[in-house]
Amino acid sequence: MDWLRISASRLLSLFRKRELDRDLDAEVRAHLEMLTAENIRRGMSPEDARHAARREFGGLEQAKELYREQRGLPFLDHFMQDVRFALRSLGKRPGFTLVAVFTLAIGIGANTAIFTAVHSVLLQSLPFPKADRLAIVWSTLGTEGRAPASGPELAMLSQQTRLFEDLGAIWAQSGALTGEGEPEQVRLGMVTANFFGILGTAPQVGRYFEPGEQGPGSPRAMIISDGLWHRRFGADPRWIGKTVRLNGQSVTMVGVMPPGFRIIFPEGSSVPPEMDAYVPFRSNFASSPADQSYLRVIGRLRVGVTITQAQQEVDTLAAQIRAQYPTFADPPLTLQVVPLQGDVVRNIRPALLALFGGAGLVLLIACVNVANLLLVRANERTLEMAVRTAIGAGRGRLIRQLLTESVLLSCCGAVAALGFGWCALKLVLAMQPKEMERFSTIQMNPLVFVFTFIVAIVVGALFGLAPALGTRKLDLARSLKDNRQTCTRSGGRQRNLLVISEVALGFVLLIGAGLMLRTFVRLLQVNPGFDATNVLTFRISVASVKYQSPDAAVQFFRKLKENLSQMPGVETAGVISHLPFDDTLPNWYGFYWRDGASKHDQNTTMADLRSSLPGYFKSMGATFLSGRDFDDHDVAENLKLAIVDDTVAKESWAGQDVVGKLINIENGNFVRDTAQVIGVVKHMQYHTLTDQVRGQIYLLYPQAIRAHMAVTLKSSSSTQTLLPLIRQQVASLDKDLPIYQVEPMTDYVESARRQTRFVTLLAGIMGGIALLLACIGIYAVTMYSVLQRMREIGVRTALGAAPRQLFALVLRQSMLPIALGLLAGFALALLLTPFLSSLLFGVRPTDISTFCVGALILSTAGLIACLLPARRATRVDPVIALRYE
Amino acid sequence: MAPPRGEVLQGTLDLIVLQTLHAMGSLHGYGIAQRVQQVSGDLLKLNQGTLYPALLRLEQRGWISSKWGASENNRKARFYSLTRAGRKQLLAETASWKRMTALMTRLLGGTQGA
Numbered sequence: 001m002d003w004l005r006i007s008a009s010r011l012l013s014l015f016r017k018r019e020l021d022r023d024l025d026a027e028v029r030a031h032l033e034m035l036t037a038e039n040i041r042r043g044m045s046p047e048d049a050r051h052a053a054r055r056e057f058g059g060l061e062q063a064k065e066l067y068r069e070q071r072g073l074p075f076l077d078h079f080m081q082d083v084r085f086a087l088r089s090l091g092k093r094p095g096f097t098l099v100a101v102f103t104l105a106i107g108i109g110a111n112t113a114i115f116t117a118v119h120s121v122l123l124q125s126l127p128f129p130k131a132d133r134l135a136i137v138w139s140t141l142g143t144e145g146r147a148p149a150s151g152p153e154l155a156m157l158s159q160q161t162r163l164f165e166d167l168g169a170i171w172a173q174s175g176a177l178t179g180e181g182e183p184e185q186v187r188l189g190m191v192t193a194n195f196f197g198i199l200g201t202a203p204q205v206g207r208y209f210e211p212g213e214q215g216p217g218s219p220r221a222m223i224i225s226d227g228l229w230h231r232r233f234g235a236d237p238r239w240i241g242k243t244v245r246l247n248g249q250s251v252t253m254v255g256v257m258p259p260g261f262r263i264i265f266p267e268g269s270s271v272p273p274e275m276d277a278y279v280p281f282r283s284n285f286a287s288s289p290a291d292q293s294y295l296r297v298i299g300r301l302r303v304g305v306t307i308t309q310a311q312q313e314v315d316t317l318a319a320q321i322r323a324q325y326p327t328f329a330d331p332p333l334t335l336q337v338v339p340l341q342g343d344v345v346r347n348i349r350p351a352l353l354a355l356f357g358g359a360g361l362v363l364l365i366a367c368v369n370v371a372n373l374l375l376v377r378a379n380e381r382t383l384e385m386a387v388r389t390a391i392g393a394g395r396g397r398l399i400r401q402l403l404t405e406s407v408l409l410s411c412c413g414a415v416a417a418l419g420f421g422w423c424a425l426k427l428v429l430a431m432q433p434k435e436m437e438r439f440s441t442i443q444m445n446p447l448v449f450v451f452t453f454i455v456a457i458v459v460g461a462l463f464g465l466a467p468a469l470g471t472r473k474l475d476l477a478r479s480l481k482d483n484r485q486t487c488t489r490s491g492g493r494q495r496n497l498l499v500i501s502e503v504a505l506g507f508v509l510l511i512g513a514g515l516m517l518r519t520f521v522r523l524l525q526v527n528p529g530f531d532a533t534n535v536l537t538f539r540i541s542v543a544s545v546k547y548q549s550p551d552a553a554v555q556f557f558r559k560l561k562e563n564l565s566q567m568p569g570v571e572t573a574g575v576i577s578h579l580p581f582d583d584t585l586p587n588w589y590g591f592y593w594r595d596g597a598s599k600h601d602q603n604t605t606m607a608d609l610r611s612s613l614p615g616y617f618k619s620m621g622a623t624f625l626s627g628r629d630f631d632d633h634d635v636a637e638n639l640k641l642a643i644v645d646d647t648v649a650k651e652s653w654a655g656q657d658v659v660g661k662l663i664n665i666e667n668g669n670f671v672r673d674t675a676q677v678i679g680v681v682k683h684m685q686y687h688t689l690t691d692q693v694r695g696q697i698y699l700l701y702p703q704a705i706r707a708h709m710a711v712t713l714k715s716s717s718s719t720q721t722l723l724p725l726i727r728q729q730v731a732s733l734d735k736d737l738p739i740y741q742v743e744p745m746t747d748y749v750e751s752a753r754r755q756t757r758f759v760t761l762l763a764g765i766m767g768g769i770a771l772l773l774a775c776i777g778i779y780a781v782t783m784y785s786v787l788q789r790m791r792e793i794g795v796r797t798a799l800g801a802a803p804r805q806l807f808a809l810v811l812r813q814s815m816l817p818i819a820l821g822l823l824a825g826f827a828l829a830l831l832l833t834p835f836l837s838s839l840l841f842g843v844r845p846t847d848i849s850t851f852c853v854g855a856l857i858l859s860t861a862g863l864i865a866c867l868l869p870a871r872r873a874t875r876v877d878p879v880i881a882l883r884y885e
Numbered sequence: 886m887a888p889p890r891g892e893v894l895q896g897t898l899d900l901i902v903l904q905t906l907h908a909m910g911s912l913h914g915y916g917i918a919q920r921v922q923q924v925s926g927d928l929l930k931l932n933q934g935t936l937y938p939a940l941l942r943l944e945q946r947g948w949i950s951s952k953w954g955a956s957e958n959n960r961k962a963r964f965y966s967l968t969r970a971g972r973k974q975l976l977a978e979t980a981s982w983k984r985m986t987a988l989m990t991r992l993l994g995g996t997q998g999a
């Protein structure tokens with residue numbers, strides 16, 4: 001406990017320093033007076049007595065200093081001294097301080113912004129309790145992984161698992177709320193009764209689903225979102241327990257999810273983050289067909305169970321399923337357990353990490369610039385340092401002083417960086433890539449502040465070290481005598497090294513930005529197989545009882561399409577079951593095979609299955625390679641008709657004439673059917689712009705009824721003009737049917753480019769900053785060396801050197817480190833760009849033309865940065881330069 | 886390396902001050918210095934200034950306490966006195982010092998005898 005008391009006393013004394021100093025003075029004075037009095041009493045003269053007393057007492061100031069060190073915290077004392085001194089000396093050079101702080105703010109701020117995103121998306125766990133125990137179980141469909149599971153698979157998993165606490169599933173649908181008020185189309189999540197329990201999020205009002213509310217014949221229950229509750233039910237808790245009409249059925253509202261609740265499933269899983277309502281499944285999973293795969297399975301692992309252990313268990317269960325259901329034997333079913341969080345971020349992770357790396361490089365360049373500024377300043381302060389050494393400051397003390405200054409500088413930078421980073425973060429969020437949409441809370445938090453200041457302190461120590469170590473080479477006598485600026489060779493070499501590293505780092509960033517830019521340009525050039533310009537889309541669903549007869553639905557869409565295509569300004573109207581790049585509703589896909597394929601070839605290839613009415617292809621500007629579109633004479637009763645894309649045509653009948661061939665497909669609700677191919681269209685990109693995921697097979701709507709459809713309108717009129725007319729047309733057919741998701745097709749295409757656009761823009765900004773910082777650095781170094789060599793240049797001029805020669809001399813000497821930096825940058829970029837490959841499209845990470853253009857840009861910028869100093873050299877007046885001495 | 890002759894080791898200075906205060910009661914810095922000089926004669930050369938950091942150290946440990954008062958000839962001075970903890974510390978240190986000197990005596994005596 002002693003140390004505690006002592007530290008407390010030492011700490012307290014810091015706050016009453018002046019009072020304690022006065023006490024010490026009084027005490028010492030009393031002592032000396034008593035000693036002097038005693039000496040006088042012994043017969044000395046007062047003068048002698050005083051001197052003798054001082055001698056006996058010993059070094060007065062020394063004793064006081066010893067006392068003060070014993071009293072306070074000498075470390076803290078010195079530190080405060082250093083800080084005060086640093087503040088004074090920074091304040092004396094506002095220009096230098098401002099430039100340094102600004103440079104650091106950019107460097108650190110970029111990191112703060114990106115770190116905030118990285119932290120919120122990659123590091124922070126998902127907003128569910130114990131989210132690290134949540135895992136997704138992906139199934140296989142044929143040879144494709146990451147597929148939804150079927151009822152029997154889920155039944156087997158939930159019954160047999162010992163390592164999962166519970167397993168459940170979700171399937172995104174849509175439904176219509178009718179009854180009181182306007183009819184409303186809602187995004188509907190079909191879930192297992194235990195779904196919210198697995199996530200661990202309880203309803204804010206009401207209760208979870210009960211096990212008895214799932215399965216055939218169970219009472220119909222519904223849980224709704226906070227948004228729908230406010231929008232439609234006035235946030236009135238009395239609605240709980242009441243019934244509402246959903247898809248023409250009475251369902252009881254049992255709960256309301258809390259505000260901000262989102263289902264966070266990976267991109268491409270067809271589970272949108274926000275849904276309006278949830279109802280439990282009504283089928284018996286164990287006895288439902290094994291070839292209907294639609295369940296997105298999620299489970300909560302028991303405490304302490306690892307993903308590897310769960311995978312082993314699931315492997316065993318998959319073997320049991322294969323043995324029990326012949327459908328899953330060939331191709332063999334496999335199940336894959338992945339952590340929910342890891343799966344959700346798997347697409348955005350490489351992009352965020354690459355950007356984080358880029359931000360790190362920007363910071364390094366900023367550091368190099370500030371280190372250069374400090375070096376220049378250290379040179380100017382040689383005299384100051386020499387004086388301080390002469391009056392007894394040790395080398396350690398000097399280094400500490402310099403480090404304090406640089407860390408203080410970078411902490412000022414950090415404060416500015418928080419502001420800068422906040423703005424940058426707003427920018428990042430404004431162009432939020434799709435994957436980050438799932439994370440509603442990307443914001444700065446205490447950890448970001450800690451991160452920023454740790455970065456600042458490390459960085460401050462780093463760039464403060466160079467000038468601090470320079471103090472070693474201090475030649476006292478010479479420095480004190482020689483009050484003019486001198487150019488030491490080692491200082492020049494140090495600065496050249498700074499230029500080299502700056503150019504090398506800047507080059508890497510430029511190449512990264514260049515590669516992303518080329519990827520983005522390639523993405524803009526991709527032909528998705530359709531023409532999105534002037535295509536307006538909206539969705540409409542006929543899920544209610546009114547349309548239970550297929551005829552009603554067919555009549556409705558036929559009539560709607562006809563009426564819409566006759567509107568003024570509309571060229572063509574089409575109806576399709578799934579729009580390209582639309583991930584809000586599950587995508588229908590399944591096995592297909594050409595008629596007569598061997599048993600082995602039957603369950604191998606899958607295609608997206610679409611249902612459409614004549615006119616869709618024309619409205620989308622798709623290209624027919626052979627055959628024809630559906631027409632209005634094709635009716636439900638005849639032989640099923642299909643239009644396939646060239647991918648399917650090639651896979652099934654490579655090189656043959658496809659029109660007239662028969663194909664086995666899965667029609668609508670998992671029913672097997674044979675259809676005749678009447679046309680081949682060029683493949684359309686439905687999932688991403690870059691990957692060809694599956695082929696497509698289009699069926700005629702009357703032969704493949706779906707409840708949820710989209711309408712495409714090719715029209716040169718604006719959305720604002722069209723929308724009221726569309727609503728009018730829909731209402732004239734059925735006043736209860738809402739239209740939703742009204743969006744131009746170009747927006748869908750845009751959303752498919754969003755991640756690349758995001759990375760490209762940020763990489764471009766970083767590349768720009770890097771280029772600017774590098775130029776400033778090169779300019780500063782060159783200009784400084786010219787100013788230092790005034791005398792030499794003056795002598796040269798006096799001896800007859802032509803301005804042109806001087807100009808060339810400065811340029812030659814400054815371009816050398818730039819060239820070396822480019823070489824180093826080349827090597828570094830070759831080493832680093834392969835890490836970007838997963839973000840690139842249509843360009844190799846080591847693309848030679850990007851490298852060449854990058855080198856050209858950087859060397860041109862470097863040259864421009866040197867021009868001004870070089871011109872300055874030609875203007876040196878020899879007389880003035882020599883008098884300088 | 887032996888300390889220069891007559892210089893006071895830090896640990897011993899603490900013990901001397903404690904013992905002085907034990908013997909004399911409340912005393913100011915000058916008084917302590919005089920007393921130490923008086924007792925040790927010329928054997929101990931004390932730099933009187935170094936007394937003050939030592940007094941502060943002892944006070945921080947809670948072995949002595951101080952308060953302002955008036956000296957014999959009415960000068961304002963700070964008077965130090967032993968606390969209970971200080972008394973205990975003095976006893977403990979005296980005992981250990983005695984043990985040490987006994988040991989050293991035996992050891993050095995033995996060398997002499999050989």
